Amino acid sequence: MPSSAVPARRVTAAMVAERAGTSIATVSLVVNGKDRGRVSAPIAARVRDAVDELGYVVDHAASSLARGTGDLVVLIAPDLSNPFFAEVIRGVRDTLGDRYQLVLSVTERGAQPATSDLRRFERLRPAGILVDAPAAGGSLDAAVPVVLLDAPDAPTGAVAVDYDLTSGVAELVAHLRERGHERVAYLDGTARVATFGVRHRLFQEACAAAGITVSELGARADLTVDAAAAATEHALEAWHEDGVTAVVAAADTLAYGVLRVAAATGLRVPEDLAVAGFDDLPSSSVTAPALTSVALPGAELGRAAALRLLAAVDGTAAEPVALPTRLVRRASTGG
Structure with missing residues (x-):
């Protein structure tokens, strides 16, 4: 039986302006958060009341087409559930303020962001796009300003905007040397992201310079605690037979998996096996034991990237940024 429902009438800015007794331009300023200092408080209040009464919704896509660009900034990342990305988001949002609305996008199945992801959002005509931990080797250009985060290649x-990992890795290796470690293992991530490759390479080079041997019996895992634990269980006996006394993981999340297996198998950390990671996530200070980690400040990364994007949108110059890193010593290495 045909439905008798009558389609709801689309509410327009002109209808809001008529209800509020003001102009369409004033409605646009208020609904886009640009009324401060330009629209009196009583008129702004009347516009907001009219918006609520009529159920007006701003059509950002149409606005973008009219202006040639939008008031949106898109952040594309492989995994927004990771606490590291939460810090990045906070830094971006705090820097953009009320000027732009931040839209978050997770890539399909946690893959590293690629050119196809940028193309998908170009159709929205955003003011700019931020890409966190992009896939290695891709061409990430677009018709709008693009800033890459943590993309050393x-x-x-x-x-x-990248990290200068040299100082943090040097501190980590010096710390392991001071604690008497001569043979260590490395638990790498499986993600096709350049920053993991740089971390591994710098660690190997620093160990070689310090006289520490990195075991050839390395392991790799997806960036989850469960996957890291499974990889550690598979490699632990071989590491022990190879004389490994410390494990360094490419990310704190991977190091958590090592700590879980150590606790389950009765290994004392750091007496039997020292453990360290990269990122210095908030949880790393409360693990058992607390995790030694090379601090990669996520909020600072987000802030620096947002500032570079704003500079690109405004057509102003911005200096390249390489954020410093440092080692945070905790109980997992006897720090």
């Missing part, structure tokens, strides 16, 4: 000409 960014293509020539790309705008990127």
Whole structure:
């Protein structure tokens, strides 16, 4: 039986302006949060009341088409559930303030962001796009400003904000040397992301310079505690037979898996096996034992990237940024 429901009438800015007794331009300023200092408080209140009464919703896509650009900034990341990305998001949001609305996107199945992800959001005409931990080797250009985060192999000409890992890795290796470790293992991530490759390479180079042997019996895991624990269970006996006394993981999340297996098998940390990671996530200070980690400040990364994006949107110059890193010594290495 045909439905007798009558389609709801689309509420327009003109209807809101008529209800509030003001102009469409004033409605636009108020609903887009740009009324401060430009629209009196009583008129702004009347517009907001009219918006609520009529159920008006701003059509950002249409607005973007009219202006040629939008008031949205898109952040594309492989995994927003990771606490590290929560810090990045906070830094971006605090820096953008009320000027732009931040839209978050997770790539399909946690894959590293690629050119196809940028193309999907270009159709929205955003003001700009932030890409966190992009896939290695891809061309990440777009018709709007793009800033890459944590992308040490960014293509020539790309705008990127990265970490200077050299100091943090040097501190980590010096700390392991001081604690008497001569043979260590490395638990790497499986993600196709350049930053993991840089962490591994710098760690191996620093160990070689310090006279520490990195076991050839390395392991890899997806960036989850469960996957890291499974990889550790598979490799633990071989590491022990190879004389490994410390395990360094490419990310704190992986190190948590090592700590879980150590606790389950009765290994004392750090007496029997020292453990360290990268990121210095908030949880790393409350693990059992607390985790030694190379601190990669996520909020600072987000802030620096947002500032570079704003500079690109405004057409102003911005200096390249390489954020410093440092080692946070905790009980997992006897720190």
